[in-house]
Amino acid sequence: MSRKIVIAGAGVSGLTLAERLTASRKDISVTVLESENCPGGLARTFERDGFLFDIGPHRFHTSDSTVREYLLEILGNDYVTISRSSNVYMAGKYRSWPLTMKSVAGLPLPVLFRSFLDLFSRNSKEQLSTFADYVISKYGKNLYNYFFRGYTKKFTGCSAGELHIDWAEAGVNRAVIDKNVDAGDLFSLLKGLLIPRPVSTMFYYPSFGGIQTFCEKQAERIQKNDGRIMYGCRALGVETSNGKVSGVKTADMGVIPADHVYWSAPVSILFPDAGFRFMDTLLCNIALSKEQNNNYQWCYFGQEDILFNRLTVPRNFRTDAVPESADSLIVEITLNNPEQRNDPEILKDRMIDELERVEALSASDIIFMDWRIVSGTYPLYDLEYRNRLSALVLPEGLELTGRCGSFWYNNMDHSIGEALAISSGKAFTKDFWK
Ligand SMILES: Cc1cc2nc3c(=O)[nH]c(=O)nc-3n(C[C@H](O)[C@H](O)[C@H](O)COP(=O)(O)OP(=O)(O)OC[C@H]3O[C@@H](n4cnc5c(N)ncnc54)[C@H](O)[C@@H]3O)c2cc1C
Known part of the structure; x- marks a missing residue:
């Protein structure tokens, strides 16, 4: 036997x-x-009418x-x-991600100035136990308030003080940094911006x-x-x-x-x-009749007044992920709300407005919007x-x-x-x- x-x-x-x-x-x-x-x-692909949609960006x-x-x-x-090309949408503009000197220089001056002052103030907490503690200790209060606090609330549905420090150690490090970029705190982030080192950008993807x-x-x-x-x-x-x-x-x-x-x-x-809790993600897979000139593979959206967390452009992974001269977008939203879960289409008009506002698409080019709920995307x-x-x-x-x-x-x-x-x-x- x-x-x-x-x-x-x-x-x-x-x-x-x-x-x-x-x-x-x-x-x-x-x-x-x-x-x-x-x-x-989670490494699944949805196919419809010749358009391929992974669950967000997968490389x-x-x-x-x-x-x-x-x-x-x-x-x-x-x-x-494939050479990686990712963006973050901050202060109304697309900026390369991880941040470069050029994109940081374009941030609003008060944010830049206050973040710089944070270099000289130390976190007084001895015991760091939450996501908020970690980020403030590493990047200072200003960058925390400007980017991490709102994004975290939008993404997880929890405030940064309710999340374990491991969320930061796993998540922030992975999202912010490629192996060669030492951006583990504000000082090294600034040093890396002033003296950039080559970033390992190549990734593998099926042909x-x-x-x-x-x-x-x-x-x-x-x-x-x-x-x-x-x-x-x-x-x-x-x-x-x-x-x-x-x-x-x-x-x-x-x-x-x-x-x-x-x-x-x-x-x-x-x-x-x-009591284990997972996050669920709502994906809106959008097929478009024409190319939309989005030049990133994926882009993070931290602003709280924007519904989605991230956009992915499949044709920038491989051009044949869409039919010839067509385009597509994968829109990711964290599902925190039972109404959205029961009827995701209630978000349709707001989503199209916001996608137009960030110039990700033109509504008249939409062929279809395919809604998918994926459960258990992230452990909370x-x-x-x-x-x-x-x-x-x-x-x-x-x-x-x-x-x-x-x-x-x-x-x-x-x-x-x-x-x-x-x-x-x-x-x-x-x-x-x-
Ligand atoms: C939006 C997003 C983007 C990501 N991007 C990347 C990336 O770029 N690069 C990267 O390396 N990783 C990425 N990841 C992470 C990656 O998807 C996961 O680490 C990996 O797929 C996990 O594989 P797994 O087999 O451990 O878990 P899962 O993929 O969750 O596998 C669990 C399996 O169990 C099945 N299952 C569930 N319930 C039952 C049941 N009751 N009975 C039987 N089967 C069941 C599920 O259907 C699933 O097939 C991303 C994840 C997400 C959510």
Whole structure:
């Protein structure tokens, strides 16, 4: 009898694990359970009438050579390398991101002057515990008030004082900084602006389809190696016997027997009363009949009076993400409001007005607006999240993994790195944000 491994979730984590296990071990049987009808999870791509829409901007970027080798092994020859071009919309203008001297010089003078004075004032708090503490200590009160405070409230629905400091250490560092840009505090940010160092801007992307192509290729390999992927199969929890895992309960397919379970679906399914909260995102995928001259791949919008957090332009990843001479936009909004969840179209007029205001599109060029709700896009690191995680008691044979499974604010390369470590029996620590 072969040992039965069941993996909940066919996102990057679950599929990397299944692909490696089926490739390297013949003494086990591997079954992946996926509630959607396709692989990919958050790295999924929606297609309509020849337009491809990923879930926001998705690119492969890693400094880990093992992860890069695996990534390229799966993609084979089917990838392109693209130079990154991202923007932030601040004080009514598009500015390159990470910030350059030129774009900073264009900020309103009072903001620049007050931020400069912050260099000389130190944060008096000894114990930094919240997102707000962290940002103020690193960038000063003025930049915090000018950019981070409003964006955070809009993005997470929580005030910066309600969020754990880990949210800043993982999120700000990742969003603000590329590996070569030391912008970890106001002083080094200014130093980096005055004496810029080369930024690592290249990233990998599949050469056909969207980001989901990567997971489709993994799924093909798993099936070729006799692994099983059950789509449309919703896992409800684990069954145990004498404190050990014996199977996974599913909504429609009974109990799938298991000797070991890797759980990459949301941890809140296993522990519904523990209080884990995820953010959900509303995507509005817009097809446009003509090119709109948006020259960034993605752009952040921090202003509170603008509904959306980020815009992505698929044709700036690959021109064939849209039909010839057409264009498109992916608009991301955090869903905090039950009315918007029930009927996202109530936002339509306001959204079109705002997109025109920031000159992202011309309304007369819209072919369609395709609304999608994606659940569990970000784990919400409130002040109690670490206590919640450490209070979990897992039965023998159950392992939490991946972004939703281990409540981990990670990227695809981290999910791959973790799965490679697990499948080869190596230790893996999740303190990458340090
Ligand atoms: C807007 C956005 C932009 C991003 N951009 C980037 C980027 O540019 N680069 C990058 O590296 N990373 C990016 N990420 C992060 C990246 O998407 C994730 O780190 C990665 O996809 C996580 O993979 P995962 O398998 O751990 O989790 P998931 O993708 O969440 O996989 C979990 C899987 O479980 C399934 N599932 C859920 N419930 C059940 C159930 N009850 N039963 C069975 N299956 C279930 C889900 O459908 C899903 O397939 C971005 C994320 C978001 C939200």
